[in-house]
Amino acid sequence: MDLHNPSPQPDLARNRLPTLFEVLSRRTLAPVDLFAFYIYMRDQQRSVDYLDFWLDVAQHMSLCRHYVRELRRSVMIGTPDGDKSASKRSSAYLEGMGDLIHPAGGPSTLMTEKEKNQDAQMSAFLREEGSNGNGMGHSPSASFGSHASNNHRSTSNDQPRPSFMNSAHEQASDSNSPAHTVARADIRASAEKILYTYLLPGAEREIILPHAITHEITLSIEERGRDDPEVFDAAKDYVFQAMERDAFPGFLRMKALGNLVPTSMIMRVILGLIAMFAGFWVAFVFIFLDYPRHTRVWLLLPFTLGVYALCSHQYRLDPILALAGFSEYTFMSFTKIREPYVRKLLNKRALMVLAVTILIDTALVVLFVFVPGKRL
Secondary structure (H helix, E strand, O other): OOOOOOOOOOOOOOOOOOOHHHHHOOOOOOOOOHHHHHHHHHHOOOOHHHHHHHHHHHHHHHHHHHHHHHHHHHHHHOOOOOOHHHHHHHHHHHHHHOOOOOOOOOOHHHOOHHHHHHHHHHHHHHHHHHHOOOOOOOOHHHHHHHHHHOOOOOOOOOOOOOHHHOOHHHHHOOOOOHHHOOOHHHHHHHHHHHHHHHHOOOOOOOOOOOHHHHHHHHHHHHOOOOOOHHHHHHHHHHHHHHHHHHOHHHHHHHHOOOOOOHHHHHHHHHHHHHHHHHHHHHHHHHHHOOOOHHHHHHHHHHHHHHHHHHHHHHHOOOHHHHHOOEEEEEOOEEEEOOOHHHHHHHHHHHHHHHHHHHHHHHHHHHHHHHOOOOOO
């Protein structure tokens, strides 16, 4: 699928693993969707603050686009009374931007020239509007209030934030303005919330970024009064590259090549070792007490359980669960595998794991059933 396709619909014909761009753009299905990636960042990477920052910046972009679309719509209906020259200049800006319907699901390096130009024009319009006094000024009390309301870290016991599953329109509809419109104050509050929640030194959910990036953002928001989306471009691109390099490969290994979470794998290795110990102990008892071969066939039970559990741990994959079409989100919490390519990949790996399990299990049973017995 073309990465620049603005459609948010999943690509069911994709014959490859998805990219981080597609996951963040909500173009994938379980178990490699945005919800699964959020849980992985929270529970395995312990760095969900980076993804939350990305999602809040994407929501800020959505607010800006929603605000500009509303202005553009009002300009097309009729220019309001006021400064005629300013209105004409604003009308020219707004009419030249287009519809601004592309998603904010990737870094600036993956955007088309048209999308870059539209976002640059939107940011320029918001900067000019703010400098003309149409925007809200700096409001530390409101900002710190927003910061305090978000003054906590996500833990494995927290429910995932609901906003990242919403569309851009639904995110914009969270505004306090009448009739779900976006006011200029909402954009200012959103920018300040991001600054005070993630970027200032000592923030409760502070993310580690190069000092030059955080200093420039702080200066732009606090001293220059900016709140346009371009303020966060450098930080957004840095966080995207960090997640793509450090977290996303592990996410694909866990969700596209396996279907178990670490807690389940630990439980399986414990169960497998206990079952194998029991199997070997009973096998030697049968041999040294000279039990008949038809009795020794019962060794099939502990050996099968032990080998199956250990192979599941080794490959991070429960083959029966995979063939049934399920993957584990959290411990003992399952979801249907809906991504076609991942389902096909997991089915192939499940058959391979079953073949290995049957081969090892058969070898052990045959060895201990047909070895001559000798009563001690």
